[in-house]
Amino acid sequence: MGLLDSALGLLGSIMDGGCNWRCDGCNSLMNTQPGFTTESGVWTCSECGTLNDVSENNIIPEEGSKGYVFEKEYEDGTTEKIRFTKTREVHDFDGKNGKASIWSKR
Structure with missing residues (x-):
């Protein structure tokens, strides 16, 4: 199971840019929403419907x-x-x- 967990963790960090993404509308953690990815640079929150900027330009150090x-x-x-x-x-x-x-x- 250790290798599988590592692979899933790596895949998750690729899909979310290695960041914890919170919705600008309701502050929900978007990383755990089904199908979440930063690939297009935007994500619609499945909790409240807010369109969020999930691009590199919106990462807070x-x-x-x-x-x-x-x-x-x-x-x-x-x-x-x-x-x-x-x-x-x-x-x-x-x-x-x-x-x-x-x-x-x-």
């Missing part, structure tokens, strides 16, 4: 900041992190009341 370009901690302990995709600005919040994300089109 993960070195150091994990794609975040701004981080702030508020007095109540809540943290805010901002990241950008090609089409969206995303604000991720993590605090004592839980996690939330909001986004706006760029």
